[in-house]
Amino acid sequence: MRHRIAVVGGGPAGLTLARVLLRHGHLVDVLERDPAPDARPSGGTLDLHEGLGQLALDKAGLLAEFRALSRPEGQAMRVLAPDGTVLRDWLPGPDETANPEIDRGRLRDLLLGPLDVQWGRGVTRVVPGGRDGVRVMFEDGRQAAYDLVVGADGAWSRTRPAVSPVTPHYTGVTSVETSLDDVDTRHPDLARLIGDGSMGVYGENRNLVAQRNSGGHVKVNAQFRAPRDWPADLGLDLGDAEAVRSSLLALFDGWAAPVLDLLRRGTAFLHRPLYALPVGHTWTHVPGVTLLGDAAHLMPPLGAGANLAMLEGAELAETIASGPADLDQAVRAFEDRMCTRAARWSKITTAGLDRLVSPDPAQALAVFDRVQPS
Ligand SMILES: Cc1cc2nc3c(=O)[nH]c(=O)nc-3n(C[C@H](O)[C@H](O)[C@H](O)COP(=O)(O)OP(=O)(O)OC[C@H]3O[C@@H](n4cnc5c(N)ncnc54)[C@H](O)[C@@H]3O)c2cc1C
Known part of the structure; x- marks a missing residue:
């Protein structure tokens, strides 16, 4: 039946x-x-x-x-320290x-x-x-x-x-996503930094991960520990891209300039608190x-x-x-x-x-x- x-x-x-x-x-x-x-x-x-x-x-x-x-x-994966030092650089084999x-x-x-x-x-x-x-x-x-x-x-x-x-429930970790288009032609320096797959930078209670999609599109995610209502706590308007950018640049202050360029050159910002x-x-x-x-x-x-x-x-x-x-x-x-x-x-x-x-x-x-x- x-x-x-x-x-x-x-x-x-x-x-x-x-x-x-x-x-x-x-x-x-x-x-x-x-x-x-x-x-x-x-x-x-x-x-x-x-x-x-x-x-x-x-x-x-x-x-x-x-x-x-x-x-x-x-599948390529690169890990950097916040000062830009490459800590790991993993490239997949041809048949991987x-x-x-x-x-x-x-x-x-x-x-x-x-x-x-x-x-x-x-x-x-x-x-x-x-x-x-x-x-x-x-x-x-x-x-x-x-x-x-x-x-x-x-x-x-x-x-x-x-x-x-x-x-x-909220995990205590939030994520803000931005993206870059035509990275190979418009941002060749960042294209080299990211490589063919993803590149992650890990600091104290925060990280920044850039990942290639097809067609030269890159998604950048800033993850950090924050109260669920952190934008309201900071009086931050999430619709105001420049305000979000400044707030993220302040949060990642002191990180290597090329890494911060991922945030400086990103377009719109999307807030994604992580739930589980x-x-x-x-x-x-x-x-x-x-x-x-x-x-x-x-x-x-x-x-x-x-x-x-x-x-x-x-x-x-x-x-x-x-x-x-x-x-x-x-x-x-x-x-x-x-x-x-x-x-x-x-x-x-x-x-x-x-x-x-x-x-x-x-x-x-x-x-x-x-x-x-x-
Ligand atoms: C930033 C990020 C990166 C991720 N990367 C990976 C990764 O690399 N690998 C991996 O395995 N997982 C990854 N995940 C997790 C993955 O996205 C999810 O686990 C996966 O999408 C779950 O699939 P799903 O079909 O259960 O739900 P969803 O993908 O959420 O699909 C649910 C569908 O239901 C529809 N829907 C919702 N409500 C209703 C309703 N009331 N009536 C009718 N339709 C409805 C939605 O429109 C949607 O189409 C990632 C998640 C995030 C947030």
Whole structure:
């Protein structure tokens, strides 16, 4: 019997789920709040790991296309001290495919392929336990009923309250993002400083990371420990780019001039306080509803979230496609496996964030030395 399945959210988790199901001949309703795929900037670059995001793409039959679109050279990583001294300079070998980078927009388009996503279908609430199934309420006041609703709607999930009262907490670390365009022609000095992948500078309780996307676009993130309401505390208007720039330059005062040029020449600034769900977030199974990705286990951004989200999407799709006698039991078993694995990664990324934004910058180096040989 074919089940009525809705996926709330067309991010990496939801699209991978729908794409793997499609490969197995199943159609699901993908309900996405954005009015169109290009309604907002798609964000920066993602590194997809061999046993996680790449495995998910393999399950979707998209690994070869991913390899053609991804940037293996983006695995290059340089670490500097605040005075500009190069501490580590890691270059990937010619056949290195452990963590190639891909722009989020390209990944989204790859996953979208033939999928028929319902754009502009913002969900406000998911109500389990109805006679005709799980009710999904939409922003436009309409409703629909399904046998299974998968909440893949990210950090501020509207599906999550159907299974868990827990909401994300502020980690104590905030991030301000700026960017540079055409870096190779307009800022060749900074292009050399950054290299082909990413460049990070780690100081006391703060860091500055610049990362290449395709087309000469670079995203720069300043991360630092601050109260959640620091802009208001400083009387800072986040819409005033020059005021934000001055405030960041004061915060990173004394750092090498070429490093600070990343802030001096950056264009608009975006404030992204980092939130997370508690390590080991789990819930008592609710028939007909489940969560994937950030909705289930939002964690600090240390290269795991999208990878896990995609693998979970692929694995849940395979579970559904295998035609279990009892779909609900199968989903419950999937949740147990997912939450156990996610708890491990939440612990790793939480500890990682503490080291990358630490009173002792040597802690940050230790994180890289664990991941890459120096
Ligand atoms: C700066 C930064 C860098 C990162 N770098 C990496 C990295 O290199 N590697 C990595 O693995 N992870 C990385 N992450 C984490 C990664 O971005 C997330 O873990 C990943 O996007 C989660 O995917 P998702 O599909 O669960 O949620 P999302 O990507 O948040 O997608 C959720 C989707 O649901 C939609 N939606 C939301 N609410 C509703 C609603 N009510 N109704 C309908 N639709 C809705 C949204 O519009 C969105 O399309 C990074 C995160 C940040 C912030």
